[in-house]
Amino acid sequence: MENVIRVEALAKVFGNQTALENVDFQVEKGETFGFLGPSGAGKTTTIKILTGQLMQTSGEAFVFNIPTSELKKGMHRKRVGVLTDNSGLYERLSIHDNLKLFCDLYEVPRSRIEEVLDMVNLTNEKKKAVSKLSKGMLQRVLLARTFLHEPDLLFLDEPTSALDPTNSKQIHDSLRRMNEKGTTIFLTTHDMTEAETLCNRVAFLNKGKIQLMDEPKKLRRQYSDNTVIIELKDGRELKRTSGPEHAQEIYQYMMDDQIVSIHSDEPTLGDIFVDITGRELV
Amino acid sequence: MSFSLKRINAIFQKDLKDLSKNMYIGSIIVLPILMAFLYSIGDGETPILLHYLVINLALSSVTAFIQCAVIAEEKEKNTLRGLMLSPASLTEILTGKSLVSLILTVVTIALCMVITGYEPTNLPLVILAIFVASLFFLALGTLLGLLTRSIIEASVVILPFIFLFGFGSMAKPFIEEITWLKFMEYLPNSQLEEIAYGVEVGAGFSDILENLAIILVWVLVGVILTIFVYKKRELD
Structure with missing residues (x-):
């Protein structure tokens, strides 16, 4: 199977604080890979390195077999969709105008806007100014923007953290459909139910180190x-x-x-995480 | 490096729409127009120095300030990162983001020239010089926008530059007495004035080449610094 992401001995140090230490993993094409851990575990740092927003201190990181430092070319950008905590929207513009801009930047037909708005349940709100949206709606617009160009690889950092259960379920369904069409998904979350629902494989990250990595089912069985x-x-x-x-x-x-x-009586992923790290997932 | 007119136009259209709803930034164009009205009051011909006080103020407040504020706002609201992560190249982003400031500059300066009654002997040459100078002010605005974290911070940081490049000509009488002020003769605004004086006494393109070259050096330095800072800002 082709590797979409390959990370070898990755390390990141901020001043005297180690954010990532000797991290190794691979994500195969078509996989939904969950990177799980509590706040401050190093999940966002990993996404930022993988999307070329941050340089690692040492180690190697490849996306589509290209070093992440060389991912800046437009043709590579078109293959990747990124949603992180520092994604923003133009507040004075409407949802539709925000998406229209990114349609043009990614050279995607504007008819795609209706499709992605439907995916995130915002079709009736498209004319609303972004400044008037709730936190959950903002998150859904950002997700719509990420889905717009049908990327081969999606990086999603806590994608449903601000959403209610109904909208979370709708996003999960959309992600599953995209995954079925071949999109590889790299997901960070501290929501273990989300990880169990969506991920083919998960890695537990704690204090910058991967503690455990396997299929959720196998992990539950192993720790049962x-x-x-x-x-x-x-x-x-x-x-x-x-x-x-x-x-x-x-x-x-x-x-x-x-x-x-x-x-x-199998343990949840949350139980296993606590068992291994002694830390709660918050 | 890619160069897509569609992407540039998309960024330009977005900025135009966004800026039309932003009274804080948009209202800055009133400043040079108001000054032009003040200088137009009274009889007699307005001296070149006053025409260029208005033009240089337009360049520093409209071109540089608006550019600085829109870039700083993109940073403040985390939208610049979205553009950086898109397929748009540095050239496409910066060109797209400069067009609105440039168009507003053209409109403001044209209005000011009509109000103050400035009719240069060689209009194409003056337009060329103002255009080259505006590139420097665009680079300055972009650079300061990239260096600051919010519109408020950008508004404060750009103030000394507005004074220096907008009102710098007022310090000219002191240059003879205060040696260290001599550097002001080489500022783009001073060079622009020299070109204007030259044009009025019949100077042609070859006569103003040296002044244009000095302004171009400023443009080059501004662009290099802007690219350097932009590249740094691509990374956290």
Whole structure:
């Protein structure tokens, strides 16, 4: 599989503070890769290096096999969409006018504006001045701008942090559709539910170092204590190991029609993160 | 380096629309026009010095200030980064962003010339000189805009330059007595005045070449510094 992002021994030091230390990872074409960690873990620094907004102190970073320091050429810019905490909009202009500018800059037909506004549920607000929008709406306009040129690679830094659950779900659906069409997504978040919903693979970043990296499902299984939770009709909740030693007991409950639900007791990504780093994801 | 007229036009159209809704920045063009009205009051011919006080004020307040403010606002609102991350090149961004200031300068200076009744003997030569000088003021505005973090900061930082280049001619009588003020003779505004005086006594293109070359050096220095700072600003 082709690598879209390749990072080798990446380090970034600000003064005497180490933001990233010996970071290695690769993101394959068509993958949704989650870069997870609490605030200050180094997620935004990584995105800024990968998008050519920041120079690393040492190590290598490649996007489309091109060193990130050489990503400034227009043809490469057209392949990448970036949403970071320092993305801004022209406040005196309408949503439509903001998107029109970027349509022309990316040489995209203006008919695309309606499509992206639909993706972020803002079709009816397009004539509104940006200065009159709520924080959530601003975030959705920024996402629409990022989707405008249908990039091959999307860098999204906390894309749904300001959104309500309904709009978050709509953005997740849009991201899934883009991913199905072949867009590679590099997502930073501290929302573990978002990561579990969207990502093929996740990396846990803590204090500038990658602590763990794998598929969410595999991680949950790996950190599972192999127990199942059995909820019975009499209100009891039993916790049993999933091995053969309890098979007969569970079978009996089933035969007696006593079971309301039975499910594995896997940890969430958040639980695993806390387990590994001893830090909460805030 | 790419050069797309479509991208330049997109940035220009955006700035034009944005600036038309920005009273704070837009109202600055009143300043030289008001001054032109003041100087036009009274009988008799307005001396070259006064015509160029108005023109130089237009260049420093309209060209440089507006350019400085729009760039500083792009930085303040984090929109410049959006342009930098787009396929638009440095040339496209800076050209697009300079067009509005340039057009407002042309309109303001033309209005001022009509108000003060300035009719140069060789209009094309004067227009050429003003155009070259305006490139310096655009570079100055862009540079200061890139160096500052907000419109308020930009408005303060540019003030000494408005005084120096806009009202610098007023210090001319003191140049003979105060040696260190001699550098003012080489400022673009002084060179512009020298060209204007020359044109009135029949100077042609070859006669003003030296003055134009001095202004061009200022343009070159301004452009080089602007590119250097822009490149630095592309990185956090």
